[in-house]
Amino acid sequence: EADIYQTPRYLVIGTGKKITLECSQTMGHDKMYWYQQDPGMELHLIHYSYGVNSTEKGDLSSESTVSRIRTEHFPLTLESARPSHTSQYLCASSDTWGGEQFFGPGTRLTVL
Amino acid sequence: QKEVEQNSGPLSVPEGAIASLNCTYSDRGSQSFFWYRQYSGKSPELIMFIYSNGDKEDGRFTAQLNKASQYVSLLIRDSQPSDSATYLCAGVNSGGSNYKLTFGKGTLLTVNP
Numbered sequence: 504e505a506d507i508y509q510t511p512r513y514l515v516i517g518t519g520k521k522i523t524l525e526c527s528q529t530m531g532h533d534k535m536y537w538y539q540q541d542p543g544m545e546l547h548l549i550h551y552s553y554g555v556n557s558t559e560k561g562d563l564s565s566e567s568t569v570s571r572i573r574t575e576h577f578p579l580t581l582e583s584a585r586p587s588h589t590s591q592y593l594c595a596s597s598d599t600w601g602g603e604q605f606f607g608p609g610t611r612l613t614v615l
Numbered sequence: 616q617k618e619v620e621q622n623s624g625p626l627s628v629p630e631g632a633i634a635s636l637n638c639t640y641s642d643r644g645s646q647s648f649f650w651y652r653q654y655s656g657k658s659p660e661l662i663m664f665i666y667s668n669g670d671k672e673d674g675r676f677t678a679q680l681n682k683a684s685q686y687v688s689l690l691i692r693d694s695q696p697s698d699s700a701t702y703l704c705a706g707v708n709s710g711g712s713n714y715k716l717t718f719g720k721g722t723l724l725t726v727n728p
Contacts, residue, residue: 545720546659546703561715593658601647601707604716606658 505530509594509607516584517615524579524610526594535577536604538593539563546593552577584614618642619706621719629727634691636722638704641685645706645717648687650678653701653721662702663689694726 507528516522528535537550538561548561552571566588567581577596581588591611595604618641628634638648647666651659665671665678665687677690687706691698701721 546718548715551715603649603661603664605661609658 507594507596507605507607509592509610511610512608513611513613515613515615518583518585520584520614522581522584522612524592524594524612526577526579526607527575528577528594528596528605528607529575530596530598530605531574532596532598532605533574534597534600535571536595536597537561537567537569537577537579538595539565540591540593540609542591550579584612586614588612589614619704619717619719621702621704621722623720623722625723625725627725627727628694630694630696632694632726634694634698634724634726636689636691636702636704636724638687638689638719639685640687640706640717642706642708642717643682643685644708645685647707648678648680649705649707649716650676650687650689651703651705652698653703655700659703691724694724696726696728699724699726 510525533554535552538546539549540546547563549565550569552558558569591609593609594607597604620639649664650662653659663678665680671678675692679688701723703721704719705716707716
């Protein structure tokens with residue numbers, strides 16, 4: 504079944520740790536996105552990708568980095584986590600530019 | 616700054632009533648609009664998209680687009696308690712180089728039994 508997956512679903516980690524949030528999709532989509540959303544707040548685009556080896560920063564400045572080595576995989580990395588990184592991170596994909604985006608279940612990150 | 620504005624609510628309606636959710640946008644180049652539903656603690660799920668002026672119906676949901684007034688709405692008929700969620704409006708300007716979706720802050724809908 505075509506879907507979009509994120510792991511871990513929940514992560515509690517100490518300040519200064521390096522973390523990688525995984526996102527994979529089996530939908531065959533070229534376009535992938537990372538959003539950050541605080542509770543009760545709006546979605547903010549932090550990274551997006553056109554396809555393999557193509558990544559761009561989004562509207563909200565983020566200390567995270569992304570890579571796109573395989574079409575189906577779009578991991579997000581924080582080299583040194585801080586409490587200000589505490590948030591929900593949502594991965595999405597779409598078939599076309601300007602088309603509907605499908606979201607993964609999200610990773611809720613807490614940095615102590 | 617291209618913006619999508621929504622009344623944050625909460626909007627409270629009784630079960631069986633029509634819920635009307637509204638959205639305005641500032642970018643006249645926006646051509647496609649999406650309505651997402653987001654339950655608390657969950658990720659957004661697509662309900663409908665619309666790109667032509669007028670109405671588009673899908674079951675109990677009707678999306679309305681008025682490009683002259685830069686206004687998009689979502690009507691939910693026969694509202695059910697299970698419709699209680701935050702509804703996100705998003706627009707995209709497909710005509711330029713920026714194909715990113717711009718999301719509104721969302722409207723919290725509560726349907727009371």
